[in-house]
Amino acid sequence: MTDSALPGFMQPVEEDRRIPVTILTGFLGAGKTTLLNYLLKQPQMAGAAVLINEFGEVGVDHHLVEQVDDSVVLLDSGCICCSVQGDLVKALKGIFMRALRKEIPPVTRVLIETTGLADPVPVVHTVMEEPFIAERYRCDGVITAVDATHAVGQLGDNREAVRQVAMADRLLITKCDLADAAMRAEVAARVAALNPGAEQIEITGGVVDPAVVFGCGLYDVSGKAPDVAAWLGEERVRTQQAVAAARSAPMAWRKSGQPIVAPTAPARHDEGVRSYVLTFSEPLNWFAFSDALGLLLQVYGERILRIKGLLNVIGDPQPRIVQCVQHSVYPPTSLPAWPDEAPYHDRRSRLVFIVRELPRDAVTELFFSIGGVPADPEA
Numbered sequence: 001m002t003d004s005a006l007p008g009f010m011q012p013v014e015e016d017r018r019i020p021v022t023i024l025t026g027f028l029g030a031g032k033t034t035l036l037n038y039l040l041k042q043p044q045m046a047g048a049a050v051l052i053n054e055f056g057e058v059g060v061d062h063h064l065v066e067q068v069d070d071s072v073v074l075l076d077s078g079c080i081c082c083s084v085q086g087d088l089v090k091a092l093k094g095i096f097m098r099a100l101r102k103e104i105p106p107v108t109r110v111l112i113e114t115t116g117l118a119d120p121v122p123v124v125h126t127v128m129e130e131p132f133i134a135e136r137y138r139c140d141g142v143i144t145a146v147d148a149t150h151a152v153g154q155l156g157d158n159r160e161a162v163r164q165v166a167m168a169d170r171l172l173i174t175k176c177d178l179a180d181a182a183m184r185a186e187v188a189a190r191v192a193a194l195n196p197g198a199e200q201i202e203i204t205g206g207v208v209d210p211a212v213v214f215g216c217g218l219y220d221v222s223g224k225a226p227d228v229a230a231w232l233g234e235e236r237v238r239t240q241q242a243v244a245a246a247r248s249a250p251m252a253w254r255k256s257g258q259p260i261v262a263p264t265a266p267a268r269h270d271e272g273v274r275s276y277v278l279t280f281s282e283p284l285n286w287f288a289f290s291d292a293l294g295l296l297l298q299v300y301g302e303r304i305l306r307i308k309g310l311l312n313v314i315g316d317p318q319p320r321i322v323q324c325v326q327h328s329v330y331p332p333t334s335l336p337a338w339p340d341e342a343p344y345h346d347r348r349s350r351l352v353f354i355v356r357e358l359p360r361d362a363v364t365e366l367f368f369s370i371g372g373v374p375a376d377p378e379a
């Protein structure tokens with residue numbers, strides 16, 4: 001027996017060599033992309049791979065991420081929490097294998113930006129328990145962006161927003177430049193009630209010390225509300241059932257001669273929430289468009305969870321970026337040039353809406369009646 005194996009002697013701690021994964025979540029428009037753009041410029045992001053996911057058919061976010069290169073992977077349309085076994089697993093496996101084959105430099109960490117509607121539970125579960133992934137990656141923390149100006153309403157109306165806060169290791173309270181002390185105190189109390197253990201950090205413009213975002217340590221449910229362990233337990237059962245159904249389906253099919261459809265996963269999102277795109281073929285008059293948008297938010301703001309898009313404005317060679325969260329419109333910005341890739345290569349204006357119980361026709365009618373801005377018919 002060697003000295004070090006004697007009882008009472010400290011055994012060397014084996015280093016965890018798995019790649020740390022940080023999950024950046026937060027409700028629609030909370031400031032995740034703004035934060036990501038800040039982080040991408042920090043030295044701590046050297047060697048990091050970034051996965052971006054969006055709700056809605058026409059992606060806008062990857063055009064808003066300022067440094068898009070090989071290390072940024074776009075998870076195709078569809079919300080990460082609904083297709084987690086598909087896209088996320090495939091993307092993480094792909095990153096690992098490409099680094100192993102030396103097709104990309106070694107990956108030091110992964111940052112996943114979820115959609116604003118994502119339930120973080122299946123994402124955490126996948127990183128911690130999917131066998132291939134869990135052997136190679138470790139969940140290094142859930143960071144949740146909380147919009148100081150909209151969070152109280154969002155937490156009241158959306159189950160996903162509650163889970164995003166409850167699952168967090170750290171809570172970044174964003175848009176503090178737009179919220180007065182009373183508003184910030186109300187948000188702080190509301191999120192502390194859901195997650196008393198997570199540190200709250202107030203930020204503006206996405207500026208945050210990377211040490212706050214990275215290195216939370218292995219994801220741990222202790223210190224979080226008991227719901228968190230229960231949700232992860234339910235997710236384990238749900239995954240086991242899906243795997244069992246997938247395994248037994250071909251056998252049952254063979255016996256009956258009829259295709260057996262595996263039970264579909266229960267919907268994770270509120271059925272009233274949907275996304276659509278308004279496309280405008282003609283370049284837009286900015287003032288007419290702004291008037292129509294203002295009225296739209298005044299009339300339907302409660303039902304508009306998010307609008308973002310790129311506009312072709314008369315007299316402006318650059319695509320103008322429009323961003324709204326409920327009643328709030330943010331100052332427009334521009335991309336340096338129109339993207340070459342579809343669908344934006346045709347330089348038509350596109351606005352992506354995420355709404356609750358708001359039909360597309362109501363929106364197109366309002367745009368037309370006020371600004372005389374005709375949207376293209378639905379594709």
Ligand SMILES: Nc1nc2c(ncn2[C@@H]2O[C@H](COP(=O)(O)OP(=O)(O)OP(=O)(O)O)[C@@H](O)[C@H]2O)c(=O)[nH]1
Nearest residue numbers: 027028029030031032033034116175204205323330
């Ligand atoms: N004034 C102010 N605006 C902010 C701040 N953070 C974000 N914004 C603005 O809020 C809008 C939404 O921010 P994003 O970073 O796109 O939010 P997101 O969470 O990525 O949005 P989704 O991906 O659609 O869920 C943008 O117009 C940002 O410029 C902030 O701290 N202060």
